[in-house]
Amino acid sequence: MEEIISLCKRRGFVYPGSEIYGGVAGLYDFGPYGVELLNNIKQAWWRANVQLKENYVGLDSAMFKDPKVWVASGHVGGFADPLAECKKCHARVRADKELEKIGVQADEKMTEQELSALFDANKDKIKCPTCGSTNWAEIKKFNLLVQSNLGDFTGKNEEPVYLPGEACQGIYLNYKNIIDTMRVKVPFGVAQIGKAFRNEISPRNFLFRCREFEQADTQYFVKPRENKDAYEKIKQERLDWYVNMGIDKKNLRLRQHENVVFYANDAWDIEYNYPSYGFDELEGIHDRTDYDLTQHMQHSGADLNYTDSQTGEKYLPWILETSVGLGRMFLAFLCDAYSVEETKNGEKRTVLKLSSELAPIKCAVFPLLKNKPELVDRAREVYSGLSQSFMCEFDDNGNIGKRYRRQDEIGTPNCIVIDFQTLEDDTVTVRNRDTTEQERVKISDLVQYVQK
Numbered sequence: 001m002e003e004i005i006s007l008c009k010r011r012g013f014v015y016p017g018s019e020i021y022g023g024v025a026g027l028y029d030f031g032p033y034g035v036e037l038l039n040n041i042k043q044a045w046w047r048a049n050v051q052l053k054e055n056y057v058g059l060d061s062a063m064f065k066d067p068k069v070w071v072a073s074g075h076v077g078g079f080a081d082p083l084a085e086c087k088k089c090h091a092r093v094r095a096d097k098e099l100e101k102i103g104v105q106a107d108e109k110m111t112e113q114e115l116s117a118l119f120d121a122n123k124d125k126i127k128c129p130t131c132g133s134t135n136w137a138e139i140k141k142f143n144l145l146v147q148s149n150l151g152d153f154t155g156k157n158e159e160p161v162y163l164p165g166e167a168c169q170g171i172y173l174n175y176k177n178i179i180d181t182m183r184v185k186v187p188f189g190v191a192q193i194g195k196a197f198r199n200e201i202s203p204r205n206f207l208f209r210c211r212e213f214e215q216a217d218t219q220y221f222v223k224p225r226e227n228k229d230a231y232e233k234i235k236q237e238r239l240d241w242y243v244n245m246g247i248d249k250k251n252l253r254l255r256q257h258e259n260v261v262f263y264a265n266d267a268w269d270i271e272y273n274y275p276s277y278g279f280d281e282l283e284g285i286h287d288r289t290d291y292d293l294t295q296h297m298q299h300s301g302a303d304l305n306y307t308d309s310q311t312g313e314k315y316l317p318w319i320l321e322t323s324v325g326l327g328r329m330f331l332a333f334l335c336d337a338y339s340v341e342e343t344k345n346g347e348k349r350t351v352l353k354l355s356s357e358l359a360p361i362k363c364a365v366f367p368l369l370k371n372k373p374e375l376v377d378r379a380r381e382v383y384s385g386l387s388q389s390f391m392c393e394f395d396d397n398g399n400i401g402k403r404y405r406r407q408d409e410i411g412t413p414n415c416i417v418i419d420f421q422t423l424e425d426d427t428v429t430v431r432n433r434d435t436t437e438q439e440r441v442k443i444s445d446l447v448q449y450v451q452k
């Protein structure tokens, strides 16, 4: 993981947030190659979840919402991490996570008092990760919602305005609009990619747990109790998607939650085997029943019932949710693609074996020699032509071997070299990132070749 984090910084994928001010825990900025990879992941996800699905539509809702949304969703009351503070060094830890480490499972629904009692009963076995003490103060729940001060929503200045704790709420708020304006019928899905903010008390593990992140969500609306088959299908589809996008099957698994969160009936995680910290959550797949629509109906007073146009039946649909952090996907794709190989002449080469769909740069174009204007001019022409169709890079710096290594490290699938033969017959060499083999291709066939 350290090597991958260092590559991310060194090669412009991810920078620590506000670095010149010393950095802020849990905030990261995506650099020039990072934003390309991120956009490609988003596009691939959108294609799989909107474009290729006849009964799914997309949405992009505003981040700020009426503060009552977060009361209705249960986040104001229940979206809290239980924290234990070490009396000796004042370090704060997640009580449930520390209990988990010693094999004790805390229930999501436990009150502060119940969790305190459970923690108390085990506290001799729980050592402070900072100083080793077992002297703990009472557990306090710490709300994860991030407050802001946008305008005055209610005219009475009664409630704070929140940044979204999860991206999906916008879908519930617009579910009725979508039914009224689009020709959708239950079962149907809505997909959205949106920012989420959480006051994570211990942001950690690079992009895995941040305070600001993006979530890609789908909410699938089904007839009440007609959830089982669709839920199984969705779980399998999401798992298969990662494999199709190039993640090794053995690094993925599905795990059912023993204690489900307050809004869910059944919850599963797709877990990825992250280097250094092992299997952990990548994506959550939740059977939310009619919890969300019921809550919003009660709090807003709006009738959110769906009427079946054929039978006249009226009901609140149940919801099946998939929710994944873009940063966690980014990390999983990077970790799975990262490899260090030995070349034929005993040198090390670092290669990101990203699928060509995800690779930030699709082809790099090199003139064989920098000091031969006829080669450089021809290479620039080829570069401009290919740039119309793909993200390309032009590089004439250093020997060819070095240029190949630079592209391998960022996962570029094709390196195209313009040499003296090009000037004679309009062909170039295309070097394959994974096999390192080269082929001669006509310039006029290049777009088709790269596309393939």
Ligand code: ATP
Pocket: 166, 198, 200, 207, 208, 209, 210, 211, 213, 215, 281, 282, 283, 284, 323, 324, 325, 326, 327, 328
């Ligand atoms: P965790 O148990 O790891 O805190 P969660 O169960 O609270 O996650 P959900 O609320 O179900 O997560 O969010 C759905 C997805 O959003 C997660 O599977 C994860 O990919 C992503 N996610 C959640 N919290 C964070 C975070 N702090 N940083 C980055 N991604 C996150």
